[in-house]
Amino acid sequence: MNSSIRPKKHLGQHFLADENMAKKIAGCIKVNGEYLLEVGPGTGNLTRHLIDTWKEKLYVIEVDKESVGYLKQHFPQLLGRIIEADILRYDLNEKFGNKPFSIIGNFPYNISSQILFKALEYRNQVNEVVGMFQKEVAKRICSPPGNKDYGILSVLIQAYFDTTYLFDVPPQLFIPPPKVNSGVIKLVRKTNAALNCNEELFTRVVKTGFNQRRKKLSNALSSIIEKRPIKSKYFDLRAEQLAWQDFVELTNTLA
Numbered sequence: 001m002n003s004s005i006r007p008k009k010h011l012g013q014h015f016l017a018d019e020n021m022a023k024k025i026a027g028c029i030k031v032n033g034e035y036l037l038e039v040g041p042g043t044g045n046l047t048r049h050l051i052d053t054w055k056e057k058l059y060v061i062e063v064d065k066e067s068v069g070y071l072k073q074h075f076p077q078l079l080g081r082i083i084e085a086d087i088l089r090y091d092l093n094e095k096f097g098n099k100p101f102s103i104i105g106n107f108p109y110n111i112s113s114q115i116l117f118k119a120l121e122y123r124n125q126v127n128e129v130v131g132m133f134q135k136e137v138a139k140r141i142c143s144p145p146g147n148k149d150y151g152i153l154s155v156l157i158q159a160y161f162d163t164t165y166l167f168d169v170p171p172q173l174f175i176p177p178p179k180v181n182s183g184v185i186k187l188v189r190k191t192n193a194a195l196n197c198n199e200e201l202f203t204r205v206v207k208t209g210f211n212q213r214r215k216k217l218s219n220a221l222s223s224i225i226e227k228r229p230i231k232s233k234y235f236d237l238r239a240e241q242l243a244w245q246d247f248v249e250l251t252n253t254l255a
Contacts, residue, residue, distance in 0.1 A: 138183030
């Protein structure tokens, strides 16, 4: 790793310094002929293991000016495909139009959940996501119903993607070492990524249900039910007891 670039705390940067782990993560994403977007490449430790396989299909997005300068200098084959921008504010269709793409990255922990919401926004184009997260967040995304880790992100991601927890990454493989363990997960878009319901209402039902997760859904969803004479077998349950398919059914009842 290039020691002249210091990881910046305010950007949540922890540079992966282990070559074998970087190579292992790079090998988890499948080349399907689409584009690949690496989020937060930093000094390119993961990038160098992607570039030969993906060639001109590889794009990177980096908000840190210093890292952008380093990438331009050390990865001349990426010129024209280095996006200097904040992933959360950038319109990805500027680069990819309506074409399919996948996402990979050692995601900054302070925005990792928001990056997944961004992937959800482009769910009709995103084929796969391979990402490094704080282990607790990674487990939550892949968690089944009935588990205390199960929440809004679990339901929304599992509705559109098949999720797999791949492996742990210990803190000592980073510079600086984070105070938490990390985990790498893989999301693969389901063949039919459209839900059989009003998807906007589905998202609202999931978020509202979990915002008061200790209450039964009949109470938690009172703002949506609005005293209408609606019956559902799910009203006596709490949000964490429902799988994403149950939320689809409940959404159709409320619609």
